Amino acid sequence: MKKLINDVPDVVTESLAGFGRAHADIVRVSQDPKFVARADGPVSGKVGLVSGGGSGHEPLHAGFVGRGMLDAAVPGEVFTSPTPIPIVEATKAADGGAGVLHIVKNYTGDVLNFETAADLVGAEGIQVRSVVTNDDVAVQDSLYTAGRRGVAGTVLVEKIAGAAAERGDDLDAVTAVAERVNANVRSIGLALTDGTVPHAGQPGFVLPEDEIEFGVGIHGEPGRERIKLEPADRLVDRMMEAVLGDLPFASGDQVLLFVNGMGGTPLSELYILFRRAAEILDERGITLSRSLVGSYVTSLEMQGASISVLKLDDELTALWDAPVHTAALRWGL
Template sequence: MKKLINDPKNVVMESVEGFGRAHADLVTVNPDPLYVVRKDPPREGKVGLVSGGGSGHEPLHAGFVGRGMLDAAVPGPVFTSPTPDAIIPATAAVDAGAGVVHIVKNYTGDVLNFEAAAEMAQAEGSTVRQVLVNDDVAVEDSLYTAGRRGVAGTVLVEKIAGAAAERGDDLEAVVAVAERVVANVRSMGVALMACTVPHAGDPSFDLRDDEIEIGIGIHGEPGRRRGKLEPADAITGHLLQPVIDDLGLSSGEQVLLFVNGMGGTPLSELYIVYRAAAALLDRTGVSIARSLVGNYTTSLEMQGASATVLRCDDEMLTLWDEPVRTAALRWGV
C-alpha cells in the first residue's frame, strides 16, 4: 500500500485537521467527537442542514460545509458510518430553532445511525427530518444497502436544499425540495481500478488488466457486471442509458448533467466522458441546462467515473445558481 499518510489509524483525524486549517475562514472542526461546522454561527430561524457518512469520499461531505450548502458534516471512519455520539452534537450545533434536516446516503449503517441520532436529538428538543438519497440505479439492494445506494446525486441534493435553507425556506419547504431532487436524480458508475482502504492495506477488489466493473458502488461494492475495457463513448452509454431509462427522460426535458470522478481518474478523461454523455442526451432530445464535472464524490484513489442526471424544474435551477461558498463548490460569493 502506497499512500501519503502517517499511521493508518489517524488518516481521518489528520486529514480533517488539515482541512480545517486550510479552510479556517469557512469551517470549524470539533475534534472529539469529530464533526465540521460552518464558521459563522447558525442564523436564528434558518433550517440547519447536516450530512455525513464514512470518510474516503472527499470532498463529500465536509467540503460542502459553508454558506448556501451544509451547516455541518460528520465524517465517520473510512467507508464506515459515523455514530450518534457525533451526529447529535453536530445537529445541536446547527439548530437555530427552525429544525434540522439530515441528508443521508442510503446505506444501512448510515440510516440506522442517523435515525438513532435524530430520535435522541428530538428527545432533547430539536425537530429533525431525514432525507434519504438513493440515486444509484445500478443495483436494487446490495452489500450494505436495502434499496438503492446513495452516491454522487447527494451533492446536488445538498446544494439545492442548502440554497433553499439559506434563502429562508421553512423546514417543510426545504425537505420538499430535497425530496424532489431525490425523486429526479439518478446515477451510475464504473471502476477501472480498485482503491485500497488504509487500515485494510490491500485493494478492496481485483480487476484484471482488461476488465472494468459497471455499476460499481462508492465503497467498491459489486455493480451490475464485469466486462472488458471498452472505449469511453461505449462505457458512457452503459452508465447513462440506464439513468435515462430509469428517469423516463423524454425529448424536450431539461437536466443538470454531472460527471463525477472516483478520485484516481484524471480530469481530462472526465471531460471525454462528459462529451459522450452530452452527445447521448442530444440524441435523446434532452437539453443540458447546467453541468458539473470533477471529483466530488470519490472512493479514495479508485479509477473510474459516474454519470448523474437531475431532471430540473425552474426552481431547482434557481436554487442551483444561488451563491455557494464551500471548500469544494463555490460561486457568486
C-alpha cells in the same frame, strides 16, 4: 501500499485537522467528537442541514459545509458510518432554531445511526427531518443497503436543499425540495481499479487489465456486471442508457449533467465522458441546462467515474444557481 499518511489510526483525525486549518474562514472542526460545522453557524432562524458518512469520499461531505449548502458534516472512519454521538453534536451545532434536515445516503449503518441521533436530539426539543438519498440505478439491493444506494446525486440534493434553506424556507419546504431532487436524479458508476482502505492495506478487489466493474458502488461494492474494457464512448452509451431509461428522461426535459471522478481519474478523461454524455442528450432532444464535472464523491484513489442526470424545473435551476461558498463548491459570491 503507498500512501501519504503517518499512522493508520490517525488518518481521519489528521486529515480533519488539515482541512480545518486550510478552510478556517468557512468551517470549524471538532475532534471530540468528530464533526465539521460552519464557522459562522448556527445561523439564527435558518433550517440547518447536516449530512455525513464514512471518510474516503472527499470532498463529500465536509467539503460542502458553508454558506448555501451544509451547516455541518459528520465523518466516520474510512468507509465506516459515523456513530450517533457526533451526529447529535453536529445537529446541535447546525440548529438555528428552525429545525434541522438530515441528508443521509442509503447505507444501513448511516440510516440507523442518523435515526438514533434524530431520536436523541428530538428528545431535547430539536425538530429533525430526514431525506435518504438513493439515486444509484446500478442495483436494487446490496450487502450495504435496503434498496438503492445513495451516491453522487447526494451532492445535488445538498446544494439545492442548502439554497432553499439559505433563502429562508421552513423545514417542511426544505425537506420537500430535497425529496424532489432525490426523486429526479439518477446515477451510475464504473471502476477500472479499486481504492485501498488504509487499515486493509490492499485494494478491495483486483480486476484483470481488460475488465471493468460496471455499476460499482462508492465503497467498491459489486455492480451490475464485470465487462470487458471498451472505448470511453461505448461505456458512456451503456451508462446513459441505464440512467436515462430509469426515470425515464424524455425529449423536452431540461437537465443537469454531473460527471464525477472517483479519485484516481484525470480531469481530461472526465471531460471525454462528459462530451459523449452531452451528445447523447442532444440526440434524445434533452436540453443540457447545467453541468458539473470533477471529483466530488470519491472512493479513495479508485480509477473510475460516475454519471448523474437531474431533471430540472425553473425552481431547481434557480436554487442550483444560487450563491454557494464551501471548500469544494463556490460561485455567485
